[in-house]
Amino acid sequence: MHDKPRIEEALDVLRAELEVGRSTTELTTRAAWLAFMRFARLRFATAPTPDSDGLLFQYGTYAFSGRPMFTVDLTRQFDISDDGGEHDHYVQIHCELRYECEPALDALGSSNSWFFQNANAGLDEWLTAMEGHLELLMARVPSEVDVYEEPV
Template identity: 55%
Template sequence: MTRRLSMDQAVGMLEGELASGLRSLDDLVTEDVWLAFLRFGRKSFDVSGAPDADGLLFQYGTYAFDSLPAFTLDLTRQFEISDSDGDHDHYVQVHCELRYGFAPALEALGSFDSWFFNDAGDDLEEWAQGLTVRAAWTTIHRLKPTEIRVYQEQV
């Protein structure tokens, strides 16, 4: 039987995947981060048996979080947390946020999001391949983000 990781280990596991390459975090390009996120997405965590309890989200767009618009790629893993009766209580999201700054070519990509759920019977590799054949991937996969931020939040 495969040992499932505690959700408390998720941020550390993602940070470990990002650091596992031969380059420092400051030298990573989008594709490096994406491959690390997919390795993280393949890890089994101890989640409830509820449908969609463990999901991956790929989303991007131009946002003005800090008052200046910046193109942002947000790679997120979402875990459902259940209460003592097994009912939904909240979600925990582990984000790997890549910011690129403002550029007209990036802004022209618009916004997009796609979910993958580990228990839905779909194939993670097919989902990932479907994202990397998008025209936006051609634009961003070799770009070096100006900032990479890993954090966890409760939603």
């Protein structure tokens, strides 16, 4: 028996981290990032394969909800295996932070970066590098926050 949380608990774990001591209406980018870093450092009960537990940091201006918004998507991806231990699908846990478009944000363009817990060393270095992309946003409160899980 291990004491790592199960993958099925990941969405609730992230939501709990995001809500520690605040309501979502006062959730700054900095608070969301700190919550995501705590979530990223927590190891879940995953298979010991290189791509079983991945972190994705991505941003850009997108119109997913109908109108263009600058979106920062903080994602954790888990490999889900079938009963025989073979890959079946992935589950992604997202924390999307959306901001009204403005020239300074649009000028950032878009970017994405992956980190895999079982394949890469240096999680803290990766998190520090990703945090550098958020400099313009740290003190801001996103216009919208969406926390959800999806199979991919």
